[in-house]
Amino acid sequence: ASADILSISAGAGYEDQNIDGFVKLGDTKNYFNKKSAESDGNCKSGNFGLDDKYNPYVWVKLIHPIPLIPNIKFQYTKYDSDGHSNYVAGNVEVFGDVKIPTALTNVTTKQEINSYDITLFYEFKPVIVDIEAGFGVDIWQGKTKINGDNAVCVNWSVTKIGGSTNIDEDWTVILPYLYGHVETMQFFGFSAIADVKWAKAGDNHHYDYQGAIKYTIDILGPVNPFIKAGYRYKEAYGVDGDNETKLQYKGAFLEIGAKF
Numbered sequence: 410a411s412a413d414i415l416s417i418s419a420g421a422g423y424e425d426q427n428i429d430g431f432v433k434l435g436d437t438k439n440y441f442n443k444k445s446a447e448s449d450g451n452c453k454s455g456n457f458g459l460d461d462k463y464n465p466y467v468w469v470k471l472i473h474p475i476p477l478i479p480n481i482k483f484q485y486t487k488y489d490s491d492g493h494s495n496y497v498a499g500n501v502e503v504f505g506d507v508k509i510p511t512a513l514t515n516v517t518t519k520q521e522i523n524s525y526d527i528t529l530f531y532e533f534k535p536v537i538v539d540i541e542a543g544f545g546v547d548i549w550q551g552k553t554k555i556n557g558d559n560a561v562c563v564n565w566s567v568t569k570i571g572g573s574t575n576i577d578e579d580w581t582v583i584l585p586y587l588y589g590h591v592e593t594m595q596f597f598g599f600s601a602i603a604d605v606k607w608a609k610a611g612d613n614h615h616y617d618y619q620g621a622i623k624y625t626i627d628i629l630g631p632v633n634p635f636i637k638a639g640y641r642y643k644e645a646y647g648v649d650g651d652n653e654t655k656l657q658y659k660g661a662f663l664e665i666g667a668k669f
Contacts, residue, residue: 452562458494481626488522513557
């Protein structure tokens, strides 16, 4: 095994982020993106109505020759979505801090997440693959906005009761993980890539899987530009007492970048 002498890589792209999951307190559950939950006959089941979105990301990676000191990769990703729904169930929390005290109708929801992902890793280069292994932390700084008319729900009859609820809360979630990366040797400029970020502690877990095909453009000089296309699945699940939160993002991505 041997490491690169010194290299800097960087990339930027867009992800098709199809959002899924739920927040749950006891037997009350609100889904992030499940239209049928607004009219399923259950007053304790609602929907935030967040839409699937395309969001950008950028990353930079430094590999150096200093023994024992890990290499580093930093990635910034946006996970922003908004939408509208006819019903959100009350008496539930979002990410443990954002409380929804009463049922709502005619609801507008906006969720903004800035992800700051730092990975420390070591590189190994056997004959046919490039392997990276290490650990990292994905810091989510989020904002949740929920605006709707106060309502009561009896036998799935939703009635406005006057007044409205306006929620605008900031929150932070820290997602640690173990990291693994494999990239095959190039064949006519093409290589295959697999990334895994994984963590589990009790009932809580964080999974981030990515597979891609990369095409490197062979040009003279120190710069090697590339194009990458693939699919990513990310899931964060947390339990805090009777509160449960599962948030999923999945979809294809397209990226351009270069290695220097």
